[in-house]
Amino acid sequence: MSRQIWKPGNMLYPLPAVMVSTGDKEGNKNILTVAWTGTICTNPAMVYISVRPQRHSYQMIKDTEEFVINLTTEKLTKATDYCGVRSGRDVDKWKDTGLTPGKPESLKHAPIIEECPVNIECRVTDIKELGSHHMFLAEVKAVQVDDAYMNKAGKFELNKTGLLAYSHGEYLGLGKSLGTFGYSVRKKTGRKKKK
Numbered sequence: 257m258s259r260q261i262w263k264p265g266n267m268l269y270p271l272p273a274v275m276v277s278t279g280d281k282e283g284n285k286n287i288l289t290v291a292w293t294g295t296i297c298t299n300p301a302m303v304y305i306s307v308r309p310q311r312h313s314y315q316m317i318k319d320t321e322e323f324v325i326n327l328t329t330e331k332l333t334k335a336t337d338y339c340g341v342r343s344g345r346d347v348d349k350w351k352d353t354g355l356t357p358g359k360p361e362s363l364k365h366a367p368i369i370e371e372c373p374v375n376i377e378c379r380v381t382d383i384k385e386l387g388s389h390h391m392f393l394a395e396v397k398a399v400q401v402d403d404a405y406m407n408k409a410g411k412f413e414l415n416k417t418g419l420l421a422y423s424h425g426e427y428l429g430l431g432k433s434l435g436t437f438g439y440s441v442r443k444k445t446g447r448k449k450k451k
Contacts, residue, residue: 271291271293273291275332285367287344288311289339301396303396304394307392308389320364326375361377374401374414
């Protein structure tokens with residue numbers, strides 16, 4: 257098999273496509289789409305987003321030290337894309353997409369997006385100025401989930417929400433389940449054959 261060598265670049269795909277909601281101290285709110293995001297730590301629960309300093313929401317996050325990561329779904333693909341290609345300096349993304357700002361549980365300025373199945377409320381703990389993007393490291397202060405995806409046993413069925421992923425310029429649905437964590441080493445349980 258032949259291989260091509262490319263210059264160093266980010267080819268770590270797929271990634272979650274999330275809408276990050278922000279607000280400033282004057283009550284202005286915005287949404288930006290982010291794919292450079294992920295988990296940092298379990299205890300305490302910590303995440304990160306990486307944002308270009310030129311983005312309209314950058315200063316809001318820096319000034320208030322808070323933001324909300326809102327998980328997106330296939331139904332929200334158009335809104336997710338729109339919030340990534342239009343600037344809040346020029347348009348009202350809330351109005352244009354029909355998305356609804358909701359009340360956060362633990363933050364003062366950044367709203368949740370009510371149409372998203374999961375809202376992760378974050379408080380910035382550090383900013384790493386890395387180059388083209390600055391990384392906002394943040395502690396998760398609260399998580400809100402949509403009751404519509406709670407099953408009768410009280411379990412949240414995240415994978416039934418139709419989550420959206422981003423890969424090499426395309427939005428993708430996650431598709432079918434191929435296994436569960438640890439399935440490759442789990443012992444099979446079956447009935448013993450009678451002798």
